[in-house]
Amino acid sequence: MIEARGLSKRYGDKWAVYNLSFDVRPGAVTGFLGPNGAGKSTTMRLILGLDEPTAGTVTVGGHPFRRLPNAPRQVGALLDAKAVHGGRTARAHLKCLAQLSGIPDRRVDEVLDVVGLLGVAFQRSKGFSLGMSQRLGIAAALLGDPQVLLFDEPVNGLDPEGIRWVRELMKRLAAEGRTVFVSSHLMSEMSLTADHLIVIGRGQLIADTSVKDFIERSASGYALVRTPDEDQTATLTTALTEAGGSVEALPDGALKVTGVPLPGISDLAHEADVRLWELSPHSGSLEEAYMALTQPAVDFRSTTDRRAGLLQELPPPPAPVLPQSSEVLESEAAR
Numbered sequence: 001m002i003e004a005r006g007l008s009k010r011y012g013d014k015w016a017v018y019n020l021s022f023d024v025r026p027g028a029v030t031g032f033l034g035p036n037g038a039g040k041s042t043t044m045r046l047i048l049g050l051d052e053p054t055a056g057t058v059t060v061g062g063h064p065f066r067r068l069p070n071a072p073r074q075v076g077a078l079l080d081a082k083a084v085h086g087g088r089t090a091r092a093h094l095k096c097l098a099q100l101s102g103i104p105d106r107r108v109d110e111v112l113d114v115v116g117l118l119g120v121a122f123q124r125s126k127g128f129s130l131g132m133s134q135r136l137g138i139a140a141a142l143l144g145d146p147q148v149l150l151f152d153e154p155v156n157g158l159d160p161e162g163i164r165w166v167r168e169l170m171k172r173l174a175a176e177g178r179t180v181f182v183s184s185h186l187m188s189e190m191s192l193t194a195d196h197l198i199v200i201g202r203g204q205l206i207a208d209t210s211v212k213d214f215i216e217r218s219a220s221g222y223a224l225v226r227t228p229d230e231d232q233t234a235t236l237t238t239a240l241t242e243a244g245g246s247v248e249a250l251p252d253g254a255l256k257v258t259g260v261p262l263p264g265i266s267d268l269a270h271e272a273d274v275r276l277w278e279l280s281p282h283s284g285s286l287e288e289a290y291m292a293l294t295q296p297a298v299d300f301r302s303t304t305d306r307r308a309g310l311l312q313e314l315p316p317p318p319a320p321v322l323p324q325s326s327e328v329l330e331s332e333a334a335r
């Protein structure tokens, strides 16, 4: 379990993360989403004790990371797949990490096997593709057989087979009761992998919810309706509009209908003597929900977006509550 409370980090005059409170629970894959620069990597670094919070706390298994007994066996992380000594072979790299953490050498071959790199174990990692480096980073995260795993963009650079492998690995790790916290920009992938989502924008919490609720709350579902000909489509459009529905004609002749439930559409068609060739429900996608919720918190926008200049800057966050003196003492003691 990871617990963040009022977690804040300021670099110069910029709050990279501000007043974040959330729990990442065991037994589930928790996706960590947010636009570029939202503060995901900063949050992960704070969890791993690689940076000190300006205010607030974050603990893993009840302890700040730096005071976690036997940390490498409790927490594994992939932050930057290319942050490897490229002159070493994959096996030597993992052996070195294992020795530093008191992990037996035999575990090195086990994790190389799990990530599919046994065949290149004696190759220097500087010749590795991004996908192979990702696999090596994942192997390093798994070395201590930890209960808590953090992955920052683990599918970056992987081919479709690799992406599917990471998805299944994450699900398996969570099914074993581990805490799995994973950031990604690939919404379609996250909708297949994650059970729960934590979404941030400009360093602040936007949503902490199940994937299902996130989509239901922010992406609207619709019905797709198709009739045999234009006349019947026009008749049905009138009937649906009179019943309070919204109807959009799609280029292929189908209708996208919101505001009338599926049985209601069927009844209206029957009453208007319209035959239906298609009546199908379509739920919103994670990408749609994500775009709707994070639009105001996007820092970097393409210049082809004509609305860009119209969007208001978010007001700067108010000054954070400073940590209690006991928290300051705790963080001093942890240094």
Ligand SMILES: Nc1ncnc2c1ncn2[C@@H]1O[C@H](COP(=O)(O)OP(=O)(O)OP(=O)(O)O)[C@@H](O)[C@H]1O
Pocket (backbone or CB within 6 Å): 011, 014, 015, 016, 034, 035, 036, 037, 038, 039, 040, 041, 042, 043
């Ligand atoms: N060491 C640092 N010094 C100064 N500013 C930093 C530092 N690390 C992060 N930042 C700033 O903090 C903000 C959050 O950055 P962070 O890398 O955590 O975002 P992110 O959500 O991981 O982004 P991305 O999706 O692009 O990787 C950014 O504005 C970034 O420029």
